[in-house]
Amino acid sequence: MTRPKRLRRCQLSVPASSEKLIASARNRAVDYVFLDLEDSVAPNAKEEARERVIKAVNEGGFRCGTIAARVNELSSQWALDDITRLVAECGATIDVIILPKVKDAEDIRFADRLITMLEAKHGIGKPIGLEVLIEEVEAMSNVDEIAASSPRLEALIFGMGDYAASQGIVTSGVGETDDYPGDLFHYHRNRVSVAARVAGIAAIDGPYADFNNAQKYREEARRAALLGFEGKWAIHPAQIELAEEIFSPDPAVVEKAMAISDAYEKARARGEGAIQFEGKMVDVASVRIFNDMIALAGMIAERDRQ
Template sequence: MNTSLRPQRLRRVQLAVPGSSEKMIRKAAASDADHVFLDLEDAVAPSQKVEARKNVVEALNTLDWGKKTRCVRINDLSTKYTYEDIITVVSGARENVDTLMLTKVKSVSDVLFADTLLRQLEETLGLTKRIGLEALIEEVEGLQNVEEIAKSCDRLEALIFGMGDFSASMGVLIKPDGKVGPYPGDVWHYSRFRMVMACRAAGIDPVDGPYADFRDPEGYTEECSRSLTLGCVGKWALHPAQIPLAIDVFTPDADVVSRARKLAAAYDEASKQGLGAINFEGTVVDLASIRMFGAILKQADLIGM
């Protein structure tokens, strides 16, 4: 698997936008989100699926998206919409779509279906840019197979934990207000941890899914902090109000980045002299220390800090 083919993208916040709403799509293009996914799945009624594809293609081709990653979330393979979603979007938008998001992924074969269809389309259309894949882990089968899914193909760039559908798949108790029933701790800890571990082993990005109550900034910020601590690179936003909150959490502190770079530079210089560990301004630095700084420095480089 040639992982060098994967572009490095900033995913601090992925904004969800219904593909059927031209107004919301225009606002999303002008937002500060790193990544926007135009949704053809849950946010679009069956009667609007075909029209939403046209809206999405038109928006990708005509709006100014800046440096955002332009993604389209397609319908899952249990529906009749999947292959036409892929063909219509890719044929219509061509190089103006960066990634496709696969939904309810249960096994490697789901990813390979999309990979094969995309390869054929790219060759047929003569595309100059390779389109990436992102996959939602939101079914129990998907989590059971997450390690294999993460390593399924070099077109796959990220996995996202979708706790909404996953809770239904697991039969988790959801109260009328949308909150999870009583549980001593984070009910999603194991699921997120396992997905992050699979992503890191495969060299792809782990992303945390939605927090439905956009009127609860404290709760959303706490969830961002939890997923960051576990190793996620970003989180979904279901409303523009959540964008600055996610960006704030997933942007490394400038002072931390500056110190990490100084430590890395000092260690690099020391290693050239044959030293395995050094004392730099009161901190013992060795190879393990440098590896711990790696995620922070990679994120900072992508941001341009």
């Protein structure tokens, strides 16, 4: 199974209980939209919301690059029907299923096996990707094994709200870190980022609840980006542009990176191991830093052309 490379600068969360919000999300040219069956849906609305997700995915028309659904946690009464119905009825169209509140690698292996059987049963040729939320202390403890658990797994998402509750951390809201001297979640983000990088998958930062506070959202997104995260959730359309800004490379920086890479490749062809570029030494380690940035810029340019 080959993992597709997806843009995930912004993952827009859309409550599956709202026809209006689903219709609004359909018209947004965002990297990634996921229809949420978990936290944003009341228990007595789960069944109806699931039908709405299946209908919306099959109708299509989304301008996003990736369409996904977050199912209910595996220990819940809804999870089995969420997964089996989604794969059976819109498995050929949906790109990713997001698993919340996983605790260990066996959770992912179970979901992988289930989806594999369902894909075979229903003749679905394109594998459905998995993403998991690291939002329990058990998951953080097992994050390396989780990251390496399945070739179907595409990303780890740090869910700081539930994680704070799991560890007994008191915050003023989801993603709120104002009272801590520095970044309260620095260790956790770094831990998730390293595990994801080793496994060759993406690390995504979770939600920030105060969608009226653009400055703080930008700050939290930048903290994640500096640690190697590829994107962040948006719980409101006002956060989309902010996420895309932080997780998109500056065109001027990309242009310079490409010039440095080109100059280095020419020097290497001459048998030189290092060069000077605008008064600074450039070697293979310097060029390696630019590779992801250049590749991301190419993906963004390709999406903008579509």
